[in-house]
Amino acid sequence: MADSIQSFKAADLVIQLSSAPKAKPNVVDFGTVFTDHMLTIEWSAAEGWQAPLIGTFGNLSLHPACSSLHYGIQLFEGLKVYRGDDGQLRLFRPMLNMNRMANSARRACLPAFDQSELLECIRRLVEVDQDWVPHSDSASLYIRPTFISTEPSLGVKKPARALLYVILCQAGSYFNTELGALSLWADPKYTRAWKGGTGDCKMGGNYGCSLFAQYEAMDYGCQQVLWLYGEDHQITEAGTMNIFLHWINEDGEEELATPPLDGIILPGVTRQSILELTRKWVEFKVTERYLTMGQFCLALEQQRIKEMFGSGTACMICPIGNIVYQGESLHIPCQDDQPLLTSRIAKELTDIQYGRSPSNWTFLV
Numbered sequence: 001m002a003d004s005i006q007s008f009k010a011a012d013l014v015i016q017l018s019s020a021p022k023a024k025p026n027v028v029d030f031g032t033v034f035t036d037h038m039l040t041i042e043w044s045a046a047e048g049w050q051a052p053l054i055g056t057f058g059n060l061s062l063h064p065a066c067s068s069l070h071y072g073i074q075l076f077e078g079l080k081v082y083r084g085d086d087g088q089l090r091l092f093r094p095m096l097n098m099n100r101m102a103n104s105a106r107r108a109c110l111p112a113f114d115q116s117e118l119l120e121c122i123r124r125l126v127e128v129d130q131d132w133v134p135h136s137d138s139a140s141l142y143i144r145p146t147f148i149s150t151e152p153s154l155g156v157k158k159p160a161r162a163l164l165y166v167i168l169c170q171a172g173s174y175f176n177t178e179l180g181a182l183s184l185w186a187d188p189k190y191t192r193a194w195k196g197g198t199g200d201c202k203m204g205g206n207y208g209c210s211l212f213a214q215y216e217a218m219d220y221g222c223q224q225v226l227w228l229y230g231e232d233h234q235i236t237e238a239g240t241m242n243i244f245l246h247w248i249n250e251d252g253e254e255e256l257a258t259p260p261l262d263g264i265i266l267p268g269v270t271r272q273s274i275l276e277l278t279r280k281w282v283e284f285k286v287t288e289r290y291l292t293m294g295q296f297c298l299a300l301e302q303q304r305i306k307e308m309f310g311s312g313t314a315c316m317i318c319p320i321g322n323i324v325y326q327g328e329s330l331h332i333p334c335q336d337d338q339p340l341l342t343s344r345i346a347k348e349l350t351d352i353q354y355g356r357s358p359s360n361w362t363f364l365v
């Protein structure tokens with residue numbers, strides 16, 4: 001990190017412990033019950049970053065003109081802390097989240113910060129609320145770093161005030177094979193992201209404007225939207241997950257493919273990890289390439305599709321069994337039994353996250 005960047009420092013952290021810690025519930029609906037503490041760090045153009053504060057979890061007080069509310073000048077991150085069988089708490093490649101957050105901040109005209117200082121503040125927050133990390137090898141504590149403009153005026157301009165905060169909540173396991181494979185609704189009439197836009201940043205606006213399509217997908221009996229792009233109906237992402245296709249490609253080669261990071265794809269930590277992991281196996285071709293619905297339909301007809309899955313921190317890896325496209329329901333037959341590659345990747349990644357396989361991808365709390 002360049003010295004020229006003004007940042008808060010973890011060494012200045014102020015900790016004010018809650019006087020009324022809550023009872024810890026069993027893992028409840030995701031994102032509804034938060035821990036006792038939160039991290040807040042204020043910034044202003046006039047005074048720069050203030051000392052980071054870990055204090056009691058509670059409501060924010062915002063000016064009604066605040067530009068995060070009016071113009072969506074805000075962004076977020078999502079990562080998890082896992083409790084291993086050895087009791088040790090681990091984060092999974094958290095610097096990738098910190099760096100992605102810094103990129104999103106740059107694109108949102110929010111101030112820069114030192115990513116490793118933020119990670120150390122988050123580590124301290126998790127330490128304070130460590131009893132909230134579930135004792136389970138299928139659940140975890142979800143960390144939601146958030147960065148909002150608190151500019152108290154209506155001009156559309158670079159904010160002169162901002163607030164970076166981090167909240168924590170328990171998360172159950174989304175990888176549940178009993179739930180079966182996902183069904184996706186693919187209609188090119190909606191677009192999640194476009195060239196030159198912000199699809200590669202975790203900004204709230206990308207998600208708020210996807211809801212309408214999500215509910216239309218549900219009207220068609222599907223669980224998520226398969227986001228297509230362009231005249232040739234490129235496959236881009238599934239809901240809020242990156243997407244992978246395991247198939248025999250046009251040249252007859254076994255291939256695991258995912259769309260390239262060309263600006264409309266969110267650079268997922270899970271995506272990157274799956275690419276690195278499977279490239280190390282050297283068992284089949286692993287590619288970042290364009291995939292179109294035309295190629296997919298032809299391959300399905302010729303029985304060249306092996307597996308398809310989505311990836312992301314929330315669900316880790318989620319098999320896809322069905323795609324509704326142009327009035328047809330396309331079934332991916334190999335997903336009916338145990339999807340072999342999906343299960344193998346899920347096992348290798350969870351073994352790392354829960355400390356069963358040693359890896360330099362884990363960061364100890």
Ligand SMILES: *Cc1c(COP(=O)(O)O)cnc(C)c1O
Binds near residue numbers: 267269313
């Ligand atoms: C967060 C997110 C992902 C997954 O990223 P991870 O870092 O693997 O959690 C994929 N697509 C979208 C649109 C996302 O917001």
